[in-house]
Amino acid sequence: MKKRLIALLMCFSLVMAAGCGAAGTDSKDSESSQSAQSSTAANDSDSNKLITIGFSQVGAESDWRVANTASVKSALSEKNGFKLIFADAQQKQENQIKAVRDFISQDVDVIAIAPVTETGWETVLGEAKDAGIPVIICDRMIKVSDDSLFSCWVGSDFQKEGVNAAEWLANYIKEKGKTDTQNVVVLQGTIGSSAEIGRTKGFGETIKKYDNFKILAQQTGEFTQAKGQEVMESFLKQYNDIDVVVAQNDNMAFGAIDALKAAGKVPGKDVTIVSFDAVKAAFKSMIAGDMNVSVECNPLHGPRVAELAKKLMNDEKVEKIQYVDEKVYPAETAEKELPNRQY
């Protein structure tokens, strides 16, 4: 009996080893077919000119992020002259640091990081610098003592988004011919996030310039629909003359719209709804007449990253701060724009 068991075990371990071997050859096959692919691509362009770029993404936590990833993957394709090594950090900083180390070991040409956290980058970016690999930071900014640790940053100008929203609002109210004081409530994002800070500051400072606006209250809805609805409900209990709701992302705006409807108000008409991000669902909401405007937070960083990577490879000087183009989408443009939205 004992002998038989041992024999069984040996068989098992053999199978396991064989399994590992098989797995090894499998990936080898796919690898070689991949290189075959790239060599066919190489016939069209020069294969030596492919820029190897390692991109470390936060994860896939929101629609915005998924769109961001899709943009990066399509812009950094072999057709465009890139070999992309993509690593999903699963929202963990330690995974991201590991991935960047692996990029350095692979001797990639450029590293791009959409950081999970603002901090903790000194050590690993120091390693990248020592290896002479330029680093592009996307979306969130990082805090490092030495700015030369990264080449440039690509992302949204949240403060400008806030300014744009305020200017659009002032203009809209003027065109409507309303001259009485407009009472505004603001649903803020997660306090301390760069989107919240920038949008609060940009909107607050700009709206102050117009005397017919008054901010009644600002409170965080933590960027979620449920919390946005909850906060809006409490606003409605406290104030009965709200004219404008500013939600710092579309999800909170959806929550606020539900709360307004439940309270018997007509969002979009009685109450002007100003929102940020401009995701696909926001366009649908605007077409339905619930939302008045959404200020875009453009996740399509890919083309800009591609352009910068090429410049960096040619040793061209690049601007440290690179804002992506962002537009304001009022309700009347929604129908026309919706088919073009990728996220």
Place this chain on the structure above:
Amino acid sequence: MIKSLRSKLSGNNFLLFVTIVLFFVLYISGMVIFQDKGFGKPQVFLNLFISNAGLIIAAVGMTIVLITAGIDISIGSVIAMTCMLLAWMMEKKGMDAWISIVIVLIVGVVFGLVQGFLVSYLNIQPFIVTLAGLFFARGMTAIISDEMITITNKAFLGIANAKIYIPFISTVTKKGKVIHPYIYPSVILAIAVLIIAFVILKYTKFGRSIYAVGGNEQSALLMGLNVRRIKLKVYALNGFLAALAGFAFALNSCGGFVEQARGFEMDAIASAVIGGTLLTGGVGNVIGSLFGVMIKGTIESIITFQGTLSSWWTKIAIAALLCIFIILQSIFASLKRKSK
């Protein structure tokens, strides 16, 4: 032939043997597949240690707890609390780096002592005690600061960024830069912890009594061992190691925030089990756990080097490995029963 092999590799050693072989199979296949991408560089191997220094320390502590047939699922939270406390003391209170480090280690020991007391003297299930510990430490982390604190303390960053170059070997990058492979102090810390734990477990009375308690608590009692005291010591030791892992973690992340090291305890348990530690207690080896950590790191590296596979495959690969090792373990357990 089978018999002679069996005598050499009886039981638990065989599991360790399988783990080590598996690591080399994985690593060498990585070297073969990604030859052109530089997987064979010494730095790739050293990165396994650099990136996983905290996990190695945590896995050593976890292994010792698992040997006593206990478990400690609080360590991920304790690591987060340690990082946060370190960052808070140095940045917000302007305290000295070394004093802060000593304080967090003491906090770790106290945390472990409380958990150990509840487990050993009040006979509460370790899972429940450390589950409470998990929530408590995570909560405390957020209470200290729910915003991220960046460590800018010069002395601390000095340790974190102190590259220790390995002489005589070097690689040249595409741009013609010569780079010597390097490690950080956290790696030395992890290796030291590993060696000390190995020696304690193998060559001291305390170490052997840990195995005795985990193997069979009743007979350990009959042998005259103070089982409760030993368990208390083990949990306190694990608390200390969790804080030390937190220190190593902070060296890598240079900051404290609430979401840090979430699920870290599960990585430590997985590494220990892949390394041949039995959850039923009495069997385990810190060297095995080291290889458990390295297997995980190698799978991650292979997936990053491959470049197009989703990084979530790491989890699936670890799940498959855990499955295989648990089956192997249960076969061995039934084998043991048969031979008795």
